[in-house]
Amino acid sequence: MKSGKIFLILLFFFPVYLHSMDLGEVKAIYLKGVSFLANHDLVRAESNFNIIISLPSSRFYNYDAYKARSYYFLADIFFIQRNYEKAIDCYKKIVTQFYDEDIYSRSMYKLGRTLIIAGRNEEGIAMLNDYYTRFGNKEHLADSSLFWMARGYAAKGDNFKALQLYQLILTEYPSSPFSYEIRNSIESINNTMQEQYSRDTSRKTEKVDEIETLKENNRRMAQEKEILEKISRLLQIKQRLLEIKSLKVEALARLREEQE
Numbered sequence: 001m002k003s004g005k006i007f008l009i010l011l012f013f014f015p016v017y018l019h020s021m022d023l024g025e026v027k028a029i030y031l032k033g034v035s036f037l038a039n040h041d042l043v044r045a046e047s048n049f050n051i052i053i054s055l056p057s058s059r060f061y062n063y064d065a066y067k068a069r070s071y072y073f074l075a076d077i078f079f080i081q082r083n084y085e086k087a088i089d090c091y092k093k094i095v096t097q098f099y100d101e102d103i104y105s106r107s108m109y110k111l112g113r114t115l116i117i118a119g120r121n122e123e124g125i126a127m128l129n130d131y132y133t134r135f136g137n138k139e140h141l142a143d144s145s146l147f148w149m150a151r152g153y154a155a156k157g158d159n160f161k162a163l164q165l166y167q168l169i170l171t172e173y174p175s176s177p178f179s180y181e182i183r184n185s186i187e188s189i190n191n192t193m194q195e196q197y198s199r200d201t202s203r204k205t206e207k208v209d210e211i212e213t214l215k216e217n218n219r220r221m222a223q224e225k226e227i228l229e230k231i232s233r234l235l236q237i238k239q240r241l242l243e244i245k246s247l248k249v250e251a252l253a254r255l256r257e258e259q260e
Contacts, residue, residue, distance in 0.1 A: 023061050026052060030066045033073065042077050049074045053093075068098035072107055079110075084118040095127075105135050113148045121152040128152070143169050143176040150185070159189045 021029075033048030049070035055063050075090035091111035098104055108131040115124030128145045136142055150165035166182045166189075176182070 021055065021061070023063075023066075026055070026061075026063055026066050030070060033070065037073055037077065042080065046074060046077050049077075064098060065101055068094050068101040068103050068107075071098075072103045075107075075110065075114075079114060084114055087114050088118060088120075105131065106139060106141070108135075109139070109141050109145055112145065116148045116152045116155070119155070121155050125149050125152040137173075143173040143178060146173075147176075147178045147182065150182075154185070154189065159193055163189055 029048050029051055033045045033052070036042075036045035036048060052063065052066050052070040053074070055067070057063075071090045071093045075087045075094075078084070078087035078090065088111065091107050091114060094101070094104060094107040095111055108127060112124045112127035112131060115121075115127060118124075128149045132142060132145045132149070146165050146169050150162045150169075153159075153165065154162040163186060166186050169176055169182055170179060
């Protein structure tokens with residue numbers, strides 16, 4: 001009877017023991033994950049971080065710091081693997097659930113950048129703009145956030161806004177590592193806009209030419225119509241004269257017949 005009670009007690013507390021790791025154990029799993037990641041062992045790193053994010057809430061320990069960082073490094077792993085949608089999901093977990101963690105602001109930036117790379121430009125621009133507005137150059141990411149915003153606008157076809165942001169980076173952050181790429185992008189956008197302007201001008205010129213040609217055709221048709229109408233009137237007159245002549249001939253013939 002006594003052993004049965006002990007068994008029931010253990011059965012009741014075993015799940016709590018199983019799931020309630022102390023912070024030392026969680027930290028050890030986390031650090032191993034970071035070590036695996038540093039050595040590019042992505043499979044084992046992902047496994048360790050998944051253990052941490054799968055931990056249920058505990059009444060005794062707060063796992064938030066390790067969970068937030070685990071989500072962050074999982075997102076980085078997915079980003080490296082070009083699995084951008086999974087990376088976005090992990091960065092979003094931090095941005096929406098771990099406001100008080102030190103990794104929060106950097107996750108905002110990485111989320112915005114990844115959204116742009118994934119082609120979700122509207123969302124990416126909004127996130128990066130929020131990051132830039134709230135944190136500026138706090139983490140030396142101002143030029144990076146502006147750069148990816150510009151890329152987002154360029155991808156949307158808003159070349160004017162993209163140029164504004166590129167020029168802002170060159171003015172405010174002249175030592176930015178993006179400077180070379182920005183200058184190439186500015187040149188490329190200017191060439192694209194010039195080509196677009198040339199095409200538009202050409203189309204306008206063609207349109208003007210088409211209108212002038214149409215006008216000329218209308219004038220020619222009007223002249224031809226006038227000539228045809230004159231010819232028609234002349235033919236009518238000629239026909240009338242022929243009819244009159246025929247009547248005269250017929251009248252003369254009858255007159256001769258009557259005289260005979």
